[in-house]
Structures are given as structure tokens and as C-alpha cells.
Amino acid sequence: MTEIFYTPEFEKRYRVLPAKLQKKAERREAIFRENPFHPSLQTEKLKPKSKEYWSFRIDPAYRILFRFRDGRSVYFLTCGHHSWIYQYVITH
Numbered sequence: 001m002t003e004i005f006y007t008p009e010f011e012k013r014y015r016v017l018p019a020k021l022q023k024k025a026e027r028r029e030a031i032f033r034e035n036p037f038h039p040s041l042q043t044e045k046l047k048p049k050s051k052e053y054w055s056f057r058i059d060p061a062y063r064i065l066f067r068f069r070d071g072r073s074v075y076f077l078t079c080g081h082h083s084w085i086y087q088y089v090i091t092h
Contacts, residue, residue, distance in 0.1 A: 002033050003073040010076040025058045046089050053089050
């Protein structure tokens with residue numbers, strides 16, 4: 001099972017998601033904990049690949065951005081609309 005650490009940025013962005021999206025995110029997180037590469041999550045490494053950013057889908061429009069900490073744990077960095085996530089990756 002994958003251990004997840006939440007950054008303050010993630011917690012702040014998660015709190016402003018609509019309740020319906022929060023519920024979806026919780027269901028997706030449960031799947032992620034069991035298998036970060038479950039096909040339904042559509043986990044992908046984002047470009048530039050050297051930054052080691054990964055994301056998975058909450059739904060078709062929203063993502064959770066994360067980084068692997070080690071083989072059994074990750075940091076959830078932020079969450080939001082996919083276009084915002086890609087901007088975040090470029091600027092951080």
C-alpha cells in the first residue's frame with residue numbers, strides 16, 4: 001500500500017474543490033493507494049520528464065499532481081484543472 005504525504009499547497013487546493021470532486025478524489029485516492037498505476041487512474045509522467053512530476057485523473061478535467069518519495073510513498077503536491085496543473089509544472 002502506498003503511503004501519501006500531503007503538501008500545504010495540495011491541502012489548500014483540495015479544500016476549494018467542489019464537494020462532488022472531493023468525493024471523486026477520495027475514491028481515486030483509494031485506488032491509488034493500492035496501485036498508483038491502476039489503468040483507471042491514467043497515471044502519467046509529465047514533461048519535462050526531468051522534473052519527476054506525475055499526475056493521475058480525478059475525472060476527465062481534474063488531476064492530482066504528485067512526486068514519488070521512494071518505492072512506497074509519494075507527495076501529493078497539488079490538484080486542480082488539468083490546464084492549471086500543466087502551468088504549475090512549467091513554473092515550478
